[in-house]
Amino acid sequence: MPAPLHEAHPSSPGRRLPDTQQGMRRRNLARVMHTVNAEGPLSRAAVASQIGLTRAAVSTLVDELIRSGLLEELGPERPGRVGRPGSALAVSGRGPAGIGAEIGVDHLAVCAVDLRGAVRARAVRHGTNRRRPPQPVVAELSALVEQVVAKAESEGLWPAGLAVAVPGLVARDARTVVRAPNLDWHDIDLGALLPAELALTVDNEANFGSLAELWLRDDTPLDFLHVSAEIGIGGAVVVDGCLLRGTRGFAGELGHVPVRPEGPACACGGRGCLEQYAGEEAVLRAAGLTPGVDRVDVLAGRAAQGDEEVRRALRDAGTALGIALTGAVNLLDPQAVVLGGALASLAPWLLPSLERELEQRSAGRACAVRVSRLGPEGPLLGAAHSVVRAVLDDPAAVGTRA
Amino acid sequence: MPAPLHEAHPSSPGRRLPDTQQGMRRRNLARVMHTVNAEGPLSRAAVASQIGLTRAAVSTLVDELIRSGLLEELGPERPGRVGRPGSALAVSGRGPAGIGAEIGVDHLAVCAVDLRGAVRARAVRHGTNRRRPPQPVVAELSALVEQVVAKAESEGLWPAGLAVAVPGLVARDARTVVRAPNLDWHDIDLGALLPAELALTVDNEANFGSLAELWLRDDTPLDFLHVSAEIGIGGAVVVDGCLLRGTRGFAGELGHVPVRPEGPACACGGRGCLEQYAGEEAVLRAAGLTPGVDRVDVLAGRAAQGDEEVRRALRDAGTALGIALTGAVNLLDPQAVVLGGALASLAPWLLPSLERELEQRSAGRACAVRVSRLGPEGPLLGAAHSVVRAVLDDPAAVGTRA
DNA sequence: CTATTTCGTCATGGCGCTTAACAAATTAGT
DNA sequence: ACTAATTTGTTAAGCGCCATGACGAAATAG
Missing domain, CATH: 1.10.10.10 (Winged helix-like DNA-binding domain superfamily/Winged helix DNA-binding domain)
Structure with missing residues (x-):
């Protein structure tokens, strides 16, 4: 089996695959x-x-x-x-297909994407996975995967790999879920629970979401900061078309950037973290709703109906996001900031205050803020596309199973 | 098997040098x-x-x-x-040499470094350049360059290029100084003022300083955040052994990260920027000294003598730095934070409060803080070495001038 | 003193791209 | 309508670059 291709940063020293x-x-x-x-x-x-x-x-x-x-x-x-x-x-529209899967807090989803980027099959199961043990959840997911693979094969495609997006931290082996707070999963090796026929990759949903943003839009810049809010506030940094992962894979953790250093205490040990102002729980509470019962989607509904309390809560969250993003933008000088995931639907009420902070604090040279068109579809599509990209990145590695 | 996601460089589309x-x-x-x-x-x-x-x-x-x-x-x-x-x-110790130059606020310096990394010639001229017009300054620098080149040639070396570190913003053409506040230079094309025989690169001193840190220490990680303080607070982000520059070349601007969003107004339009707490001017003032008259080096002296007012000022600056760095570390998950430039000599008094903030706010998984051994030599050495690296990166490009 | 190991070189060969030439398919000009 | 010009895709020859395998050289081990 050929080794994965490694693109040559000439600066990095000797040990690399030979240039043959x-x-x-x-x-x-x-x-x-x-x-x-x-x-x-x-x-x-x-x-x-x-x-x-x-x-x-x-x-x-x-x-x-x-x-x-x-x-x-x-x-x-x-x-x-x-x-x-x-x-x-x-x-080809009848060659390999990427199978993407998503384990969400309230649903499971699987889809197949062909090399052209078209979604050729999907399957969804609604219902909460909160605090359910991994085995039955993954068993259901496997069933959905089988459905989707069958459909794809009936259209002349063959599965080139499976990528799973999870709402939590994933180890560098790209198989083990280290910690998924909303599912209450810890150190779960998905590789052991899923059928072994398909090459497996597991990653955080925020990461897949940002990659979807990168790959699926014609006009997306190669340097951007993706902000989503599913669990906590997941950011992702894309530099020169590459996702920045950090030494331990924690890069992009926007949730615990200090916004007001003497603000309310946070579970992380700090004070005044962004999550205390723009996290799901904080915003729901500020809006007069009940965290754990109501969820993010309620906010969009109420805000659209003109609920002033909700709108103020979102404005304040936008301000806090703007402050935190100012720091990030100063540090990285990206081409754009993209609001994805749940934030996309809340954008109308977040954006004004967010952009105001960003502009005031950046002396005119503020960077553009955009709203993802993918929204909650991002992670699933990103997962499927990651398999497709792998094929494009090394066509010789896939067997000639035509 | 799909390639790991983070290797993605082939993803960037077609137009690249052909693989011949x-x-x-x-x-x-x-x-x-x-x-x-x-x-x-x-x-x-x-x-x-x-x-x-x-x-x-x-x-x-x-x-x-x-x-x-x-x-x-x-x-x-x-x-x-x-x-x-x-x-x-x-x-070879007698092949090409990299010529590095530094235009500092209080000095000019030039050195020659051979392929082995040894400094083979140097020349320095002390004396302030504050608000001096570019022409005479660059003329003096050219004279120093000539001296150094002559010395290098007498040792069997030949100059492979000239890299100049400046205390200001440099355009992407790597020739033009867009803005150097402490020199009061604006849009100065150094290429037009320097002898044309040598291939020229101009870059910000903080960038060269961080590259020196990367190249000159055996144990420096490939992912780190370099913080220096010459003009304002210059940060630099190194990811996977590459300097991150950002879309406009502004990446690493730590000085205007918001520390206390409702803090004192800053020239950038924001409030409570890091510079208001840890910038040269702010620290000098907090220490009871006079900005513009006293300079950073006075701080180290006073602090070493036990001046409590100075020490408190530095502690507070360390706290502010810690808050700003917490955000940066959360976002980038680097292997280490490196204090360079003037901060290196102030480290003994900055570190305790800086590290305390970082640790408290990071729930135990704080990243290591180190002090540069290069200190103020960083930019000059980084400049010279950048020429050397260019030779190592593409040996075939240098003429066979042996 | 011989067997073994490792280094550097040489001749041969295979692989992959370039060069140059050519047939095929279209447009432009008279 | 017919020819010239242009562009495409293919083919054969050639060259550059690395791999393979064999060899002499220079050390150690017994």
């Missing part, structure tokens, strides 16, 4: 896939000029990718210009 | 240089096993590097083990 001819081939296969995927149907000649190889070289690469079922020949292009028209190539 | 055989060769030359540089004198066989190529391949690479004057053959290794002893290879 096979590696070069694999990287060029990946470049062809990425180019065709990103730039829509393209002729071999167009691909060649895009990636800087000759037409001859691209021809052999494309042949190999077509034989593997990863690319498809759509037929001759409509000739608009002088010269022989090219033959349009597209990423 | 020459590119492969160049990358392998770089890998040999990096390995020999990092692991001390090494035989060809040792290099081969380190980077995963065959001895034969490494032999041809080494030959080429020796012909270019970048590597040297030291002679047979002392045979400790069975078998024919290898021939020790070392980075």
Whole structure:
């Protein structure tokens, strides 16, 4: 089995996979896939000029990718210009599929995404998973996965891997859920509970959500700060198209950034953390609702109806978010801040105060704040797409199961 | 099997330098240089096993590097083990040299560093540059550069490039000083004022300082947050051995992270920015000294003598730093925080309160705080080394001027 | 003194891209 | 309508670069 590709930061010292001819081939296969995927149907000649190889070289690469079922020949292009028209190539709609799954507090969801990014199958089960033990939950999830895989296979796809988004911290092995407070799970190895046929990746839902934002929108910048609020306040930092994970995998923890250093005590040991002002519990309480009974979605409803108490609570949360984000923006200088997850639906009431803080504190050069269009779909889609990206990143690694 | 998510660089779309055989060769030359540089004198066989190529391949690479004057053959290794002893290879001490320069508020400095990292020549001129126009300052700097280059050449070195550290913001062209408040320079193109023979790079002193920290210490982690205080409070974020610059090059601006959102107004438009508590001016004032007359170095002296007013001012600054750093550490999860520049000498009085804030607010999992050993030398050394790194990163790019 | 181990080099070969030439398919010009 | 020009995709030859395998050289172990 070939080792995963590693892109060369020349600065990092010696120990890396050798730069051999096979590696070069694999990287060029990946470049062809990425180019065709990103730039829509393209002729071999167009691909060649895009990636800087000759037409001859691209021809052999494309042949190999077509034989593997990863690319498809759509037929001759409509000739608009002088010269022989090219033959349009597209990423295959009947090759490998990425299976994404989400373990939410109130639902389970699974979907299959093809190489083109289209969702080809889905399955959802509603019902709370709060404090349910892992085994039955994962058993239900497995059943949904089977359904979705069956549907995908009936459409000529084959599953290339399974990625699971969970509302909690995941170990660096990408299999073990270290801590999921809302599920009350601790050190659960999902690899042992899920069918072993599929290559498995587990990650935090906020991470998958931010990757979805990165991959699924044409105009999303390569440097941004993604803020969501499912459990606590999950941030994610994307730099140059890469998710920043931190040494222990904790990067992006916006919830415990100090907002008012002498503010109310927080469970983390600090005082005045963002979570004390913009966390689900704090906002519900400030809005006169009951945490644990009411949930975030109630807020959007009440606010839309004009409930002034709720609106004030959201304004204050926006202010606190703005203060915390000012620090983050100063530190990272991203192209944009993206509000995702539950925050997306609350954006109309959060944004004004949030943006005001950000602008006042940034001397005019504030960075853009955007609202995710994906909203709560982000983590699931991000998970499925992560499998697809892995195929695009190393097409040679997937078997020729066409 | 899907590749781990964090390796994602191939994800960034098509347009990159083509993966051709020459590119492969160049990358392998770089890998040999990096390995020999990092692991001390090494035989060809040792290099081969380190980077995963065959001895034969490494032999041809080494030959080429020796012909270019970048590597040297030291002679047979002392045979400790069975078998024919290898021939020790070392980075050349008589090849290219990196010329580093620093434009400080109170001094100019230039040095030459060889590929081994040894400083082979230096020149300094003391005297304030506050509000002096750029032309005479740069003329003096050019004279120092000439001196240093002459000295280096007399030792068999040749200058591979010039890197200049400035106390201000530098445009992305790496030539133009956009704004240097303490010098009162605005939009100065240093490329036009310096001799054109040498390849020029200009960057912020905090950036070079953090790179020095990364490159010059054996035990420095690859992910850290560097904090210095020359102009304002310059931070720098290093992730995976790469300096994070941000979209506009502003990344690392720690000075305007909000510490107390309702605190004193700041020139940036915000309130309670870190600079209001831990900036040079604020600390001097809190210590009963006069900003503009006294400077940072006075603080260390007074504090060492036991001046309680100064010590309290530094404790408070440490607290503010701790609060701001808590946010940054939460967001980035670095391996360590490094205090550099002027902060290094003040560390004894800053650290206790700084670490206390960090620990209390991080629920036990606080990240390590270290003090730079480089101190004020950081920017100059970082500049010179940046030229050296450029040679190591692409040995084929330097002419065979041996 | 011989067997063994390791190093560096050489000749051979395979792999992957480039170069150059060509047939095919279209547009532009007369 | 017919030719010239242009662009595409393929093919064969060539070259660069690394791998393989064999060899002599230089050390240790017995």
